[in-house]
Amino acid sequence: MTSTTAKISVQGVTKTFALGRDTFTALDDLSLDIADNEFVTVVGPSGCGKSTLLNILAGLEEPTAGLALVDGVPVSGPGPERGVIFQQYALFPWLTVRQNVEFGLRTAGVPKAERRRRAEHFIALVGLEQFADALPKTLSGGMRQRCAIARAYAVDPSILLMDEPFGALDALTRVKLQEQLLDTWSKDKRTVLFITHDVDEAVFLANRVIVMAARPGRVYDVIDVSWTTARDERFRLSPEFAALRNRVWHSVYHQDGPTAAPQPSTTI
Template sequence: MTSTPAKISVQGVTKTFALGRETFTALDDVFLDIADNEFVTVVGPSGCGKSTLMNILAGLEEPTQGRALVDGVPVSGPGPERGVIFQQYALFPWLTVRQNVEFGLRTAGVSKAERRARAQHFIKLVGLDQFADALPKTLSGGMRQRCAIARAYAVDPSILLMDEPFGALDALTRVKLQEQLLDTWSKEKRTVMFITHDVDEAVFLANRVIVMAARPGRVYDVIEVPARTRDEEFRLSPEFADLRNRVWHSVYHQDGRTAATVPTGTGPAPSSTAATVPSTTA
């Protein structure tokens, strides 16, 4: 256990929704701590409340009970310290890649020269420097998502909340975007909570996998992923297969346990030496 405060702390969060005359409990007494610069993935069966939890952390939903804190301060709405990336790219179709990445900086009143420099830095970091003046309609799905990631990084949030960002992509592009994300994260550290339905993706990206149980949504298990280079060798290793099997079993063969004990992340974050993703392939 670490003595430093958690970057994100979810404390007894319950969320219910009205369904006619009845109520539906999406989350039930969830506790979760995430350390500064930790990369955590959240996986679980449909209906386990993953997106609801992210929406509460993003300030888009309010918990019915309990509270969520960022840097010890209760979340009361959206904030610039939390960047959110959804499965849909949410790019402005009439703006170029550069203009999309600059958008948040423009609304924040950043000077033209500074926002141009910051946008260019992150456009290059995600491998889109040759497409800076292209409109989103001319880009592939993977390239659009890289643009969304660059835009989120450009406003300098300390936290990235990512809800199935690669879910709509084909398998090959998805693998390349996973490597690209880790490469970007290794250079520009942030605290990341990444929601996914894909067990392989959950294991490959994170140093801690949080498994949720459904109906009502709650933390079911926590699986540590030892730090090592995340590359093709890791994907094909017996170590990866063992971790994947553990997570798979925890997701799809839940035995009715009520909750897992979830410590603040203390383990080393994943290292990455992933090759740069060619900008024309994703």
């Protein structure tokens, strides 16, 4: 895949931050292409620049050098084609689920009837129909995150940028939300970049897993996940999953130092 056909293209991106009289390099000459409707997860050692990469793609940070492009156009700030979901739910506590999902549509001037139609569609898509009139404080953590996902989908972004969205949830809820997210994605495709620290989560969700090197951050390994049947318990318990998990785990936690060269991609 070349950058001319990529939905997202990161070309030689470097990002440095000032630390008093010194500088800290979060990303170093990082390049990565993501295809339209591809689901990519990003893992790596703590502090390797995963969130910095997402913030650059979201338009919340500017690269020190290099380019980040969406549909061939350089990212110059936040845009409606990119929905961002963080670990914190960021819901308005005084608004109901429906009102939260409608919020971006209302600020965009979408007529009331159309707002309602689109909100109800995506509320149903994430399984919150019975809670459309509930306030966030009455919902579980997983339900709040589903509301945040519905709100992101409602404004019709072509890209979802997700930064540890399930990181604060208990293990069972996390597994359920992973399956729910894949179900939603299969019905209403988007290009997804999903940041996680969880190796199992990275393998379960992705078409490709990008492993970033320890600081300064860059691509260390790219691992294809070519499981073609349902992503469910059978996949989690399969030998293929175990092999992929071990490959990713080794790439994350047994890197050969900060100057290690990227490893070749593997398809299973």
